[in-house]
Amino acid sequence: MDTPAFHQGGDTALGFEWPGEDVSRVPFQVYTDQAIYDAEQARIFQGPTWNLLCVEAEIPNPGDYRTSYVGNAPVIVNRDETGRINALLNRCAHKGSLVCYKPHGNVRELTCVYHNWVYDLTGKLTGVAFKRGVGGKGGLSDDFDITQHGLRRLRVETYKGIVFGTFSDETPDFVDYIGGELAASIDRVMIKPLKVLGYHSQILPNNWKLYSENTKDSYHASLLHVFHNTFGIVRPSMGGGIKLSPNGWHHLSWTERVALEDQATTREKVRSLKDQYKLADPTMMAHKLELGDLVTNSIQSVFPGTVIQQIQNCLAVRQLVPRGVDKSELIWTILGFEDDDAEMIEHRLKTNNLVGPAGFISMEDGCVGGWVQQAAQSDPAGRTVMPMGGRTIEPSQGSRVTESAVRGFWKAWRECMHI
Ligand code: FES
Ligand SMILES: [Fe+2]
Structure with missing residues (x-):
């Protein structure tokens, strides 16, 4: 992969400056600073990195899901009816509730318990409770476009039965991300399903x-x-x-x-x-x-x-x-x-x-x-x-x-x- 430009110096928004040029001395502040921690969520975990979600063997059948995390973001990993693995931000498009609150299960669709909005396993919003109101009153506003309010999708790659996800379009493919030599060392261990x-x-x-x-x-x-x-x-x-x-x-x-x-x-x-x-x-x-x-x-x-x-x-x-x-x-x-x-x-x-x-x-x-x-x-x-x-x-x-x-x-x- 192309190595991203190595930015020297500090970050004024974070009020933080890396001391010196090399990486053999690490300031203790990086372990204690809330602003740095928050920036890491966006720039590292939701940035150009692959993150472990689960292993394929945990979701062998259509409808199987398990919940996971990327950084502090909750994620749902599931296998849909086509056999494909989807990773979705576990955050309802309505008010942000967790959609799946159990660690694992098998479902046909994903229903948020808060107001019963329903998503398919790819994260598409397919149903909104009381969308036409009750007795002709209430219901969705006319300008609400159901196609624009699905669950956020992550990119997924499975390598030797291990499922990784990334929020970023810029993350290189997994093998390019870790390099051929380290991919071969996963091959060495994960020799069978x-x-x-x-x-x-x-x-x-x-x-x-x-x-x-x-x-x-x-x-x-x-x-x-x-x-x-x-x-x-x-x-x-x-x-x-x-x-x-x-x-x-x-x-x-x-x-x-x-x-x-x-x-x-x-x-x-x-x-x-x-x-x-x-x-x-x-x-x-x-x-x-x-x-x-x-x-x-x-x-x-x-x-x-x-x-x-x-x-x-x-x-x-x-x-x-x-x-x-x-x-x-x-x-x-x-x-x-x-x-x-x-x-x-x-x-x-x-x-x-x-x-x-x-x-x-x-x-x-x-x-x-x-x-x-x-x-x-x-x-x-x-x-x-x-x-x-x-x-x-x-x-x-x-x-x-x-x-x-x-x-x-x-x-x-x-x-x-x-x-
Ligand atoms: S927060 Fe999910 S339906 Fe309202
Ligand atoms: Fe150790």
Whole structure:
């Protein structure tokens, strides 16, 4: 894709100026400022970005729908009678009520409960209650054009069974958006039709961007997550690296059971509790090789708030929903393949104990963002510093000790925000 012009400097309407030229220092203000948060909704989430809506397997039949979000905008995703997937802003054209207030269901049409305006599954307004009034009195004004008041439609693309939506006509097609190399890494994991095994949802006590950064921050994985070193999913001595989309916006961090030739990294002291802790049920850590390689951990981000995850046999997509400047919601959809047998489903559900709000690995990520948020709130004029792996935005083969992908996030943020 063409990279949008990188606007230098500030935004007078927001009263905000990016300090310096590069993206290795981030002002705390971006995590606390309401005006910036509001601008992000328009410029990022409703701007030229693809956002996770659901997986196709959640809406297999005509009439199936589920509700979702793009940023703070509520969205309905459905499959219509032609089999096509529609994504509609979940906001009645009349007075703005939610049209679908249940998380999922199957319907022939969409009826707003407030005054019973009715839409078809493509979002077209097809009925208005009392449109001719009652007893010849009341009714719609003569100039009301029913064709002009449907539900706002989003563009939709499905990639390997994962459904994405965008509000913008300018967003490149999905594969161009993430680049061929990162598309291939989705192909690597999503090798068969998907099946939903369950969900986690958790409220994070921090601005959404702190979680987006966390998923791109491969530097912390073997340091913060003691479970990794103790039980061997990610260790600094393992092979792997970081891939970035050509524009730096999206990333993949992976680890594989292939020792690095350069063993210097193993001299780094990382916390491990292997002498103190044993798993009562070690079968949880069995890795059934199913993807044709020895990759133990593959965490892939799609800017701004989507994560596609393979941790051994634990597959998931994660959706990040901003809930205010200092709060966000993380929704995990836990996946398997349609043809999994009962034993494989049981195994995936066991490994799923690694993730989610109380996950043996993921629980720390639900905490550290809140600690940074506290710092940001107490000192919005302060700044973080991210010098690991230099100041540039480059892929890395072998080492994951880099903040390159996090700097890539801030490049994307600045380009979307025109800051
Ligand atoms: S708000 Fe939906 S019908 Fe009035
Ligand atoms: Fe983490």
